Amino acid sequence: MTSKSLPIVLIAATLCSACSKEPEPTPAEKVAAASVPGAPPGAADDVAAKAATASDVKESSDLIEFAYSYPREAAAIPDLAKWLDNDRAKKHEALIADATRDRDAAKKEGFPYHAHSHLQAWERVTNTPRFLSLSSDISTYTGGAHGMTSFDTLIWDRNRAIRLKPLDLFTSGEAFDAAIRKPFCEAIVRAKAARGIAPSDDPEGIFEKCPAASTQTVWLGSSDGKYLDRLTIGIAPYEIGPYAEGNYKINVPVTGALVKVVKPEYQRDFLPLN
DSSP, X not given: OOTTTHHHHHHHHHHHHHHHOOOOOOHHHHHHHHTSTTSOTTHHHHHHHHTOOOEEEEEEOSSEEEEEEEOHHHHTSHHHHHHHHHHHHHHHHHHHHHXXXXXXXXXXXXXXXXXXXXXEEEEEEEEOSSEEEEEEEEEEEOSSSOOEEEEEEEEEETTTTEEEOGGGGBSOHHHHHHHHHHHHHHHHHHHHHHTTOOOOSOXXXXXXSOOOGGGSEEEEEOSSSSSBOEEEEEEOTXXXXXXXXXXXXXXXXXXXXXXXXXXXXXXXXXXXXX
């Protein structure tokens, strides 16, 4: 080969290399490829999970105000994302139906109609190797003097690929209540005192009784991203105080007594303080 022919050979090799390089597939194409028979189990889900983004749906009109969102960590679990999307659709449909009925009734009776609302934002509480724990603050308005606030929580168990409520990890609601009643009730008194609210002179008053923790909203969290070692009880308005008092989030220690009433299959995932 002469020195004059060398540049021609290099150019040809470069062109051939460029011709043989295939275009990068799109995320949708990767998911489709992973879905073909013979692909590794879960491969399509893995590809979809890596491309997942947080979901945030909003709608505002004279009839309704609606918002529903969940984080990327939830979107990355296809079965959980599907459940959340279905939950969003059901709540949107119910809001439309109730709002339409009340608007038509208001028009017939000659009263003003105020848009109904459902605003719900799911947020990550913790994300351990086994569990994704989510909570949501919910604000609704369906007419009247004021709206209402409430909570919801869920846990996704990756080992079993199922959605759970936090209380599902315990042997029973009664056992859960018994294990935390004293620290829970004492924490309520401290939380009220922090707001300048003194106990009533009437111990039998409507807001003076400590509610069963299992009837409220339960959060499970983690301080190290490995074990469940944090417990919060959400209490909505009217449960332990009037509407103006607002809601409460009561932190309760995860003790050995509490872990004893965790179902055996979940005990290794908890880390008690003592």
